Amino acid sequence: MTPASPLTIKDYLLGKLSAEQETELEELYFSDMECVAQIWAVFADLSEQYLNGELSEIERALFEQRLRNSPVLREMFENERALWHNAPAPTAVAAQPQFAPQPEARSHSHGLGWLSKFQLRFALLSAGVLLTAGIWFFWRSQTTTPLAPEPIATVQDNQQNNAHHNLATPLPQPSVTPTPETTKSVTTVATFFLPTQLRRGTVEAPTISLSPQIQTVRLELQLIDADSATYSAVLSSDSAEVVQTWKALTPQHGQNQSKVVLRIPARALANADYLLEIKPLTGSDRESFSQQFRFTVAKQ
């Protein structure tokens, strides 16, 4: 096995490698531990280049995407940033290193030790957070509604659904043949994103809270492996009763993740626990692999 080049590692960190190339590199760093250090060294280089504005626009976007998707990388990056901005001059290095305060903080530090200034600033910041939170909630209530009812005509909504899946049956369906009343009406849609990058060991299912005006629940489900062209999905209740099925869901591919989107009439859902199972219809994993999402519906 040949050592990984810094360029390959950089591409790996920016999410530019194919799945096969990723596997190859991962196998490498499990068998050659020097490669692990190399990966983190390249990550530090990338962080430095990012902070110095030396990355191209595309690389910068990919790096930011990577940081958004990985909480740990984000933390490592924040450490890098803090060290770059605050590493003390050589004379200041002592058994207890004191970071040089940020330039803007320095001008306000007359007579205050660094630590006490930190405590004072923290208290002021906390007060600021509370104040701005209050302003923010007031502002949001004045300008937007968090779940802004989307003025989508029911007929349009159905056409959009049918493009991706077949609405199967046992439950009341949205009107397929719209009457004049339904054409004029609006559908209030609540969108929920069910991610897959989640903390292990949490058994509690997420709760989807639905206010009375919600007519359609739109679920965006993050896919683990999106190598299938189409997926099927089954929504069942905790008593194993099938609520709705989809037979040909088309995945949507983003830069670093893929998802399928499906819509469920709110009236089809009760206050109960649900299991949503997605299976690939094509691709290598179709026989063995299915992805499950559990959630609880709470109607207000």
Next chain:
Amino acid sequence: MIETSPQLKKNSALTQASFEQLLACLGPDREAAASAYLELRQALFTYFALRGATSPEELTDETVDRVARRLSEGQIIFTANLKNYFYGVARNVWRETLVKANTVTQLPETPLPLSSGPTPHDVMVETLETAESEKRLGCLQKCLAQFSDEERELVLSYYRDSGGAKIEKRKALAQTLGLSPDSLRHKLARLRLKLGSCVRQCLKT
């Protein structure tokens, strides 16, 4: 995360016997096995962190636990390199983790109206970030204080300069330490991981 202590960290779910059995498979003597074990945990941590795991330490423990359990049950592992087997198990652990949904984020169906200046929400986020940044600085300071003088000086000296001077300084630093530039980079990468682990713990408390 990566161990900050030279001592072996044993996953609490493992029995001492199965842990010892795992170590025996990792190296010819206890010292070599201990070193291989720590390196393996670094690789597992890196894998899960890069996949986007919220808590790579837990997934690392889970992977080690599974392999040790299989070994203690007498399962024969057909692979030339046990570390590759760990990689296979780690992939399964990650895949299983992904199917366990535990959060939901409610997104607005329509985008929020564009605003010319920062919104109060922006201001709040910025304020929170500043507070977190202050706390991080405190933790970095505390964690660096736990490093040996040599390690601390190495980390800090690496970040002191910028521009062309930085490259020359780093070359000189490597020479002083009798290391190649790459070895210096790798050494610093390990120290950063150690620092990162300490800061994470500090921020949690």
